[in-house]
Amino acid sequence: MSRVTTALGSNTLNGQTMFCHLDAPANAISVRRDATQVVVAGRNIFKIYSIEEDQFIEKLNLRVGRKHSLNFSCADVVWHQMDESLLATAATNGAVVTWNLAKPSRNKQDQLFTEHKRTVNKVCFHPAELHMLLSGSQDGYMKCFDLRKKDSVITFSGQSESVRDVQFNIRDHFIFAASFENGNVQLWDIRRPDRCERMFTAHNGPVFCCDWHPDDRSWLATGGRDKMVKVWDISTNRAKEMYCVQTIASVARVKWRPERKYHIATCSMMVDHNIYVWDIRRPFIPFAMCEEHKDVTTGIVWRHQHNPYFLLSGSKDSTIYQHMIRDASRPIDRANPEGLCYGLFGELAFAAKESLISSDCNRKPYSSDKRPTIFFFKKSDPTEPFTNVSSALTVFETDLESSSMDWFVQTAKQFILAGRPLADLCDHNAKVARELNRHQVAQTWTMLRIIYSGPGTIASANMNHSIGKGTSLPLIGSFNLKEMGSGLVGESWLDRSKGESRQENAHLDAACALHNNNDENEDSDGSDVPVDYILGDVDGDEDELYVMDHENPHTEEQDYTLPQEAFPLRHEIVDNPSTPDHLQEKADSPHVSGNEAEIACLTPIESFSLISISQPLYDNRLPSDYFNPIVKEMLHFYAEQGDVQMAVSVLIVLGDRIRREIDEQTQEHWYTSYVDLLQRFRLWNVSNEVIKLSTCSAISCLNQASTTLHINCSNCKRPMSNKGWICDRCRQCASMCAVCHHVVKGLFVWCQGCSHGGHLQHIMNWLQTNIHCPAGCGHLCEYT
Incomplete structure (x- = not known):
């Protein structure tokens, strides 16, 4: 590995990419101001390592004593940048602990603060005040501690869900930012603890981390569960989103890169183990990527505030790494330039x-x-x-x-995917497709009905309507006897399955074995056998199959529709049918041979369709999943053509019949694409129905996430109980309209920033001409 030497005033940092095995997984790391030591904290580890040129050396183990209390179980750790002997940790039991490394005893614990009721997620020292420490907890409160006293001096109530991160502004020492579980970010002035200076919704979901830019005091970076890193400009009245980086997993940590204005490092909370350095001006491809860790990265920190080349990280794989950015891979080098x-x-x-x-x-x-x-x-x-x-x-x-997409919207609204028998669903969807002039889709639904719902019950009107002159079959457009198997032959060959002679059975066996003969014929040109057949003579060991010649120029073209039966019925089908009179007379004629008589009995007057399948054939010769490979190819065909709507609809209608034929990842991709299209067209009800009926477990759980509304009283700003609209503290009605000052009995809309609201129409009319809250609180409200 290469080495780099960087001059930093009187300090010189030498090093390379290296790692050290830990005793347990790390939850957080922090580096000393002179960049010579790093502290690693976790549930079962709390150690200080010295950073040498080519290795980490353990210097101090802060977990002392035989019985370790929960105060050593750390969720976060921070090293004071002004006092090199002072550390602070956030414990999982709600305690905030400070550690004095200058103590002569083995136990370095200095002070213990137990005012938080739940886990403390983050601790942060003030950049200028030596004795000021800030914490953020799951209980929704932020507390400011004076290390010269035994308890907190200021408590900040976010009036929201748990606090995930708190950070002091490096350039403006009175301001700190707090990120919350509900997606909001609040900016506080420590001189005014009664209410936050500003609040805005930063992400769709929890905001796990935030970090102030080291050079620009108005830039704040945030990362959340929505897999995005956003950079906000807070210098204006409303926080303005300047950049947005899309990652592939939830963002757990963000750290601005020193001396690189547009570079920021991130790591993920789950799934992705890598560390990325992004140029926020290129939001889709990372600038550099560190791939050393084998498990989730839990903490990242730049080794020195003036050195952009060394990055330290801790992970759940029980290792700590020093990454040299020059050794990191460059995804842009592997990206397609076009x-x-x-x-x-x-x-x-x-x-x-x-x-x-x-x-x-x-x-x-x-x-x-x-x-x-x-x-x-x-x-x-x-x-x-x-x-x-x-x-x-x-x-x-x-x-x-x-390129109108009206057909997509109408199809999504009119398709029925559940609640009826399979045959009815296929018939209805085929009818919808025909009315929208999507004949290929209509024929596909008709074929699915034939294959999976019993062909003996198919109405002839539907068959003749969907399969007529000049149409082609999208699903079985290339069907021949070789593909269909020995059972897919005309219904007329089986109508007389009871009581027919052995010679007639020989005709059937010869025709049904045609696909086997085609397989064995290596000299065949590979062409498909035509659809219309006439059974020929079976004489001795020779099997012949006569094919109707539709290309004969002397043959008169006839406009015909498919009959209900392959052969016109001349009599009722009975167990022991007698020979029809006119055929018997022809057979008895001295001018007709015995073989010709047999041909006359088996030759249809009009050509028949292979789509007419008899129930005994379907039950006895073809298994239920015989056509699954063909249906699978059909689904992939529609998906590749961009019609993911058809692929998902068939998946839902067929259910278990076809689900096991397609892998889970492909199904999830189809469902995700279709749901995204439905939501783009604002078909929310259809989207919810598709999610509910989906056969993919990863999709069906999307609409099972709970929706929580946290409501504050518009009068006293305290959280409301879920028992009614009367505040328990101030005994005022929370649903008072700020415009007309009457109780809202219908739709109530409110501002998430100041909690004031009212009638929907009143608020809309007010915000058309005003930007401030109608209640007079001075908040800049926005209707979205």
Whole structure:
């Protein structure tokens, strides 16, 4: 591994990528101001290591005594940046403990604060005041401790769910930020503990971490369960989202990189073990990636506040690493330099290196170009030894009217996926598809009904309506006897299954074994056998199959529809049928041979369809899952064509019949894509129904998450009980309209920042001309 030497005033940091095995998993780490030692804390570990040039050396074990109390079970640890002998830890039992390394005894515990009632998630020293310590707990309170006293001096009530992180502003020492479980971020002034200075919703879900920019006092980075890292500018009246980085897992820690304004390091709470360094100006591809840890990374910290090259991390794999950024992998080097993306309404965007486009001097503009080519240039940075590459983005648009998605919306609204027998569901969905001129989809539903719901009950009207002249079968468009198997033959061959002669059975066996003969015929050209057949003569060992020639130019084209039966019924089918008179007369004629008589008895007047399957054939010769491979290919075909709606609908309707044929990951991908499309078109009810009926366990649990509303009294700002609308403390009605001052008996809308609200229409009308709260509290409300 390479080494780097960086001059920092009078200090010089030398080192390389290295690691050290710990006795137990680490929950948090913190580094001393001179970057020579690091403290590692966890449920079963609390040690200080010296950072040498090529290794970590254990210096001190702070867990002393035979019986270790819960005060040693640390959720967070911080090293004071002004006093190198002072540490603070957040315990899982709600205690905040300070440690004095200058004590001569083995037990370095200094003070113990037990005012929190639940786990303390975060502790933070004031950057300028030596004796001020801030904590945030699961109980929803933040407490400021004076280390010269035995208890807290200030208590801040977030009036919300648990506090996940607290951080003092490095440049503005009176301000600190707190992130909460409900997705809010609050900014507090320690001189005014009665209420927060500002509150805004930062993420859709818990905000696990936050960090102030070391150089820009108005930049605050937050990370949450929604897999996003957001950078906020708080210099304006309303917090403005400046950058958003999309990660692949929940964000557990964020740390700004020293001396790199746009770089930030992140690690995940679960699933992803890697550490990423992002350039927030490129939100989708990490700048660098550290892949050494084998389990979840729980703590990250830059080794020195003026050195951007060394990153320390602790993990649940019981290791601590020093990462050298020059040794980290560069995902951008493995990324495809060209990209292609389709928009929802038919737009096409293509991105490539500028050199690939500008080098083609003879390139002519496309006739469908609706916008000029857009160029993006990256400014050179002498501190980064990487090649500067400019890229070009071209967007092609199509006419919106020609790519209407009305068919998708109507299909989603009218399809029925459950609550009826399978045959009724298929018939209804086929009818919906035909009415929307989606004939291929309609035929697919018809074929599914035939395959899975018993073909003996199919109405002839439906068959003739969906399969007529000039139509093709999307599901079984390439069906032949080789694919269908020995059982898929005309219904007329089996209508006389009882009482027919051995010679007639020989005809059936010869036709049913056709696919086996095709398999054995190695000299065959591979062409499919036509659909319409006439059974031929069976004489001795020779089997013949006569095929109707539809390409004969002398044959008159006939416009016909499929009959109900493959052969016209000339008499009732009985157990021992007698030979029809006109056929018997033909058989007895001296001009007709015996074989010709047999052919006359078995030849249909009109061609028949292989879709007519008899019930005995279906039950006795074909298992229930015989067609599953074909249906599986059909689902993949629709998904690859972009019609994920059809793939998901068939999955739900068929259920267990086809679910085991498709792997869980593919099903989850289809469901996720379809639900996302439904939500884009605001089809919330359909989306919820699809989630409810899904056969994928990862999807069906999406709508089972509980929804919690935390309501504060608009008068006293205290949390409301769930027993009614009268506040238990001030005895005032919480549902008073701030505009008309009457009790709201219908829909009530309120501001999450100041808790004031009222009638929906009144609030909408007020905010059209005003930006401040109608109650006069001075809060800047926003209707979304």
